[in-house]
């Protein structure tokens with residue numbers, strides 16, 4: 001109407017009826033042009049899928065699907081390098097609606113949309129995962145695109161048939177003492193859970209002295225870290241009622257629509273790991289869908305020039321950044337190197353390769369970057385892909401990166417030979433440069449700062465006894481024997497760090513200098529926060545050697561926990577392991593239920609409970625299945 005009024009000599013629509021023939025002709029010509037323009041615009045508007053569905057013939061949907069997969073193929077290959085990817089990509093399925101006869105501009109526009117949607121439309125993608133800021137859903141809340149193929153479905157029954165042992169074991173034959181000790185650990189788990197439930201359900205951890213909950217700032221507004229971390233332990237220990245309580249909380253109260261700053265690493269190992277493991281153990285869909293939904297929320301952290309994710313992500317907005325304390329905006333080796341196992345399973349369960357692509361890209365960057373003396377420093381720039389500082393450690397900041405190399409290979413049923421080679425090479429460099437023997441004959445793994453050794457081992461580094469033993473078990477000849485000995489020696493050193501304290505619990509870090517041997521020399525390193533790494537190594541060494549000393553040492557830990565950490569309403573860390581009447585830190589860490597108690601329990605189980613032939617444990621002790629059947633090392637070329 002506005003246009004009509006502006007035309008010279010045309011006062012309005014009724015007056016147009018009185019026009020002469022050439023004028024009428026011109027007017028009709030103009031009108032038909034205008035209509036064509038409007039009709040065309042319906043297709044070119046960004047949110048035009050509803051109109052297209054109305055106007056395009058049905059068969060166009062199917063015929064366009066092949067061209068959509070071609071365009072999405074190029075999308076996936078460039079996705080991890082595109083820093084400008086939108087956080088909520090447009091509907092990935094839109095190209096399926098493009099008619100082969102649609103104008104070239106339209107087809108180009110739709111292809112561009114698919115490119116922006118990136119990996120969500122990668123070839124072979126059979127299902128869009130719902131939820132999260134990165135989710136692929138039709139724009140403006142339009143109904144989901146019509147699928148032309150059957151939606152992807154993970155075959156849970158087939159997976160269960162592929163296991164070699166019942167998950168909770170099937171053999172008996174243990175002696176009465178072993179059974180009694182296992183039952184004691186089960187009682188400790190029930191006590192830890194019951195108190196958490198009573199005083200802190202829905203918070204992240206229990207504060208057992210003040211009998212309330214702790215939320216903290218590690219999980220970006222997510223709650224219930226202890227619930228998620230405890231689920232699989234409750235299940236394995238056959239604490240059925242308690243497992244149901246935890247499951248109900250997940251179903252009714254676990255809210256993923258949060259808006260806060262989370263550690264990518266912690267959310268992955270505790271929440272995604274815990275949910276995935278519980279899904280595989282029970283087949284309950286709720287755990288799978290929550291894991292996938294949360295996994296989608298983590299994807300924006302990978303939008304960096306190298307695809308190396310930043311350490312912190314806002315789960316609501318998708319904004320991500322590096323830790324303030326990490327030098328020059330770097331990402332941490334143990335954080336971005338500890339995503340591989342969980343992300344492969346997210347792809348396996350969703351049929352969406354995006355997760356596997358993200359971690360395979362991390363692998364690519366790490367395998368190409370030059371390593372000083374073959375070692376992996378702990379700080380890498382997500383912008384340039386180069387090391388920022390030459391600090392190397394098998395303890396904090398480095399630890400689980402090495403663990404995940406070995407376990408990626410094991411989880412792939414030994415097909416992922418690249419991971420195995422990286423693990424072997426890294427361990428060789430560690431043996432050559434970092435493994436030392438103290439004056440008193442204790443083997444330890446030192447830290448390395450630009451070529452200078454720091455003769456210190458953190459409690460965290462004590463997981464390495466178990467890891468090296470697990471790797472040795474799958475090696476041959478010389479290397480097998482050498483690594484098994486190294487693993488036993490390191491585990492023994494870690495045991496010494498416990499044995500030399502008044503509480504028989506180990507300090508946060510211990511040193512081998514200035515006359516000290518496996519003891520903390522600084523006040524700030526004397527605390528114990530219910531960490532699992534030492535009992536984790538006992539569990540692996542027991543399973544792989546059956547030497548009774550590992551059960552004996554594990555039982556010493558149980559007694560020390562009972563004596564020094566058990567309080568009226570749960571278990572608490574202590575501030576000084578060298579004090580026989582230690583002060584409590586008022587915190588029952590969620591990893592105490594996920595790891596410490598689980599590894600202790602498994603130490604007193606038969607080997608077929610969560611058999612190492614069927615499962616690898618993620619770094620939070622959540623069991624993930626080995627791919628005996630068809631879950632190929634997804635994302636590999």
Ligand code: DMJ
Nearest residue numbers: 400531532533591619620
């Ligand atoms: C756990 O959250 C994990 O084991 C992680 O890899 C590092 N350490 C803590 C427990 O000590």
